[in-house]
Structure formats: structure tokens, C-alpha cells
Amino acid sequence: MEKKADTSSDFSQNNPFGWNAEQFREMWYVFLESIVEENSSSLVPRKRVRYQIEQSCQFRDIAAGWDSMDGSQRLDAWKKLLVAAEASAREILPVCVQCGECCRMGSPTLHADDIEALRSGKIPWEHLMTLRKGEPARSPFDGRPFVLPGEKIKIREKEGSRECVFLDGQTDRCTIYPDRPLQCRAQACWDPAPAMDLANQPALTRQDIFQGVDLLLEIISEHERRCGFEELTAAFDKLSESNGHDVDDVLRLLSYEEHFRQFVCEKFHIPPENAELVFGRSFSEMLGLFGYHAVDGPDGTRVLTPETENPPSDG
Ligand code: SF4
Missing domain, CATH: 1.20.58 (Methane Monooxygenase Hydroxylase; Chain G, domain 1)
Known part of the structure; x- marks a missing residue:
């Protein structure tokens, strides 16, 4: 999750001197949306993130006193608010540091959202394998053996290990990071919930491909x-x-x-x-x-x- 360094300065260019309380709130929601967008994966509950940012900076106090401030106080308060919100976003939303740990524990299963990356050749066919219905498998969450209830398409793993073929062993970096499958985007070592939610959604099959x-x-x-x-x-x-x-x-x-x-x-x-x-x-x-x-x-x-x-x- 890459973050633009100058989000708050972009918003500071807009002049809050003359905003009334309603305009202040409108601009705040635009700004809030932009930092949630930059930091969130598609499976992180955005409502919770917005709520947490608002709780952790002085938004409520500033909003309540906005109409009673003069122009320079508003400018000052707005700048402080943006800086505080960006700082709390960084604390609330941990980011993937691409250490490669998840990628060594097993390759991802593909979902409907991944079909475009296959069709465009960003994920080449020869790096895929099918796990068939009824095949013995092990749970990626607790290692327990089970029989696959339905078919799955997975990225292949390196021979003799569970490491994904797209992990560069020298740098520990994913070689298809911008086009990585949905499961890799949902994978967060600080929160297993998004990946577990995704595991309950239908996987891609050979019928789709x-x-x-x-x-x-x-x-x-x-x-x-x-x-x-x-x-x-x-x-x-x-x-x-x-x-x-x-x-x-x-x-x-x-x-x-x-x-x-x-x-x-x-x-x-x-x-x-x-x-x-x-x-x-x-x-x-x-x-x-x-x-x-x-x-x-x-x-x-x-x-x-x-x-x-x-x-x-x-x-
Ligand atoms: S596709 Fe990339 S991010 Fe996903 S497991 Fe493989 S190396 Fe890791």
C-alpha cells in the first residue's frame, strides 16, 4: 500500500478561511476518503477506519468550534487536523512491508477478480495448477488435513516447498506485486479476518477460465x-x-x-x-x-x- 507523501499539502491549498461549517465537513469527508483509499485494502471495513481516524484526532472539537473561529484560526486548525489524521491513519492501518513470510507459507487461491490478470497474461497460465474436488489437502490456517469440497485454481509452489513461484528468493519480493491475486491483497499478518472472509467466497474454476x-x-x-x-x-x-x-x-x-x-x-x-x-x-x-x-x-x-x-x- 503506497502512500502519497503530500496529501495534506494538497488539501491545504484549498483555503479554509471562508468555509462555513458545512463546507468544512464536506472538505473533511473528501480528505478522509482519500486517506482511507490510499491505505485500505478492498476488504478492510472502511466505515471502521473512518470512525477510528475521527476518534483519534481532534475532528469533533474542531467541527464544533468551526463557526466561532476567525480565518487564521480556521487555517491553523485545518492544517493541524490534516496532519493528525494522516498520523493516526498510519497507526490504525498497518501496512504490508513485503517481508515474504505469507508467500513462503503457501501460494494463493484465485477468485473471480483475478480472471483479468490471467487473460491479460500478467499471471501466466504455466504458473497455475488445479486442485480438484475430493483431493486431500491441508488447511492454510491450522494445517489440518481435509478433503477439498470443490475445485480451486492456485498459483504453483516451488518444488519441495510451499513457497509461491512468484516470490523472488533473493529479495523476498513478489515479482508480480502490482498484479498480485486478490487473496494476496487480503492477506494481512496483523489481521487474519479479511483472508478468512475471502476463503468463504467462491474460488475460480476451470469452467470460468x-x-x-x-x-x-x-x-x-x-x-x-x-x-x-x-x-x-x-x-x-x-x-x-x-x-x-x-x-x-x-x-x-x-x-x-x-x-x-x-x-x-x-x-x-x-x-x-x-x-x-x-x-x-x-x-x-x-x-x-x-x-x-x-x-x-x-x-x-x-x-x-x-x-x-x-x-x-x-x-
Ligand atoms: S503472488 Fe506475490 S504476493 Fe502473492 S503469494 Fe505469490 S509472491 Fe506473495
């Missing part, structure tokens, strides 16, 4: 029908009920899903870097969330192993 591209939407829906997380979860439940013996359904789904995405990407020239947006993460990438990993033997046979028995190496 690919609106009008009917063939692609049909393929996506076929992929969901054949390779949905409900089926994968049922296959893992079966595996668990058989004490780890009945691997057939899981292996069949893994193989089918792999071939499906490979076939469609080749046939329709979908670049590999866009596959995670079109189809979400592959089943083979998700095995860890179910406590397994897969190893391909030299003869091409795939073996499923519980992670506790033989955890995959970092390499």
Missing part, C-alpha cells in the same frame, strides 16, 4: 468422470481393507490417468507446463498423500509401497 472452449471443457469433464478423486479414494480404501494386498484398482487408475493426460496433451498440443492447470496434479504425484509411493521395475511392472516401509529419496 476455459469458458467458451467447449471441447476442452468436455475433455476435462471426461477426465473427472473417469479419474475423479472419489474413485482413487475408494481404490485406496479397498487396498487398506485388504491389508495392503489388493493393489489392482489403484494401479489401474494410476495407469489410466497417466495415459489419458498423455494422450490428450499430445493430440491437442497442450504444453506439459499447462497440464496441471488442465487436469490438476497427476495421481502418481498424489500417492504420498495416501501414504504410498510407486516404483517402476526394469520390466515395466509397477509396485506400490507404503511410505513407512521405504520412503522415497529426496533425489
Whole structure:
């Protein structure tokens, strides 16, 4: 949130000598609006901010005595009021210092307001991924595991971490800061409420992004029908009920899903870097969330192993 340094001097140019009480109030509300606008994010309750500024400077006393002041007293009082209001705005409204802390704890989910940044290329497609309905996930607020009740589009994270791909690791700065998603604008380490409010609003989906591209939407829906997380979860439940013996359904789904995405990407020239947006993460990438990993033997046979028995190496 950048702040203009000379807001109060702009308003001091207007001459308060001849204002009556009504004009004084009008000018005050124009000024107040300008500092709230400069400091507030779209989700901060503006009414509360206005109220707090008025409480913390001498607005009420000055307003009450305005008509009894002479011209130079009015000028003096007006200048003091502007300076006091700007100072209290800085105290009331903490600002993001771009330390990068939020950006290292997970990438943002996109909302309807972000679609323009996607369409204009300010947020490139290859940096997006889809989390599908039914996918196992962890809450960004308390880390608890849960199953995603609906689809989400997120900015990708750097491999092996939760850090957003747009965070510059050298400077800790966001490389798309002026065009950052709505969730990043709502994120405030001093107040989790705006981000939590936003989490309850509908997230962007592939239906929104690919609106009008009917063939692609049909393929996506076929992929969901054949390779949905409900089926994968049922296959893992079966595996668990058989004490780890009945691997057939899981292996069949893994193989089918792999071939499906490979076939469609080749046939329709979908670049590999866009596959995670079109189809979400592959089943083979998700095995860890179910406590397994897969190893391909030299003869091409795939073996499923519980992670506790033989955890995959970092390499
Ligand atoms: S888009 Fe920018 S502000 Fe948002 S999490 Fe990524 S680096 Fe941080």
C-alpha cells in the first residue's frame, strides 16, 4: 500500500478561511476518503477506519468550534487536523512491508477478480495448477488435513516447498506485486479476518477460465468422470481393507490417468507446463498423500509401497 507523501499539502491549498461549517465537513469527508483509499485494502471495513481516524484526532472539537473561529484560526486548525489524521491513519492501518513470510507459507487461491490478470497474461497460465474436488489437502490456517469440497485454481509452489513461484528468493519480493491475486491483497499478518472472509467466497474454476472452449471443457469433464478423486479414494480404501494386498484398482487408475493426460496433451498440443492447470496434479504425484509411493521395475511392472516401509529419496 503506497502512500502519497503530500496529501495534506494538497488539501491545504484549498483555503479554509471562508468555509462555513458545512463546507468544512464536506472538505473533511473528501480528505478522509482519500486517506482511507490510499491505505485500505478492498476488504478492510472502511466505515471502521473512518470512525477510528475521527476518534483519534481532534475532528469533533474542531467541527464544533468551526463557526466561532476567525480565518487564521480556521487555517491553523485545518492544517493541524490534516496532519493528525494522516498520523493516526498510519497507526490504525498497518501496512504490508513485503517481508515474504505469507508467500513462503503457501501460494494463493484465485477468485473471480483475478480472471483479468490471467487473460491479460500478467499471471501466466504455466504458473497455475488445479486442485480438484475430493483431493486431500491441508488447511492454510491450522494445517489440518481435509478433503477439498470443490475445485480451486492456485498459483504453483516451488518444488519441495510451499513457497509461491512468484516470490523472488533473493529479495523476498513478489515479482508480480502490482498484479498480485486478490487473496494476496487480503492477506494481512496483523489481521487474519479479511483472508478468512475471502476463503468463504467462491474460488475460480476451470469452467470460468476455459469458458467458451467447449471441447476442452468436455475433455476435462471426461477426465473427472473417469479419474475423479472419489474413485482413487475408494481404490485406496479397498487396498487398506485388504491389508495392503489388493493393489489392482489403484494401479489401474494410476495407469489410466497417466495415459489419458498423455494422450490428450499430445493430440491437442497442450504444453506439459499447462497440464496441471488442465487436469490438476497427476495421481502418481498424489500417492504420498495416501501414504504410498510407486516404483517402476526394469520390466515395466509397477509396485506400490507404503511410505513407512521405504520412503522415497529426496533425489
Ligand atoms: S503472488 Fe506475490 S504476493 Fe502473492 S503469494 Fe505469490 S509472491 Fe506473495
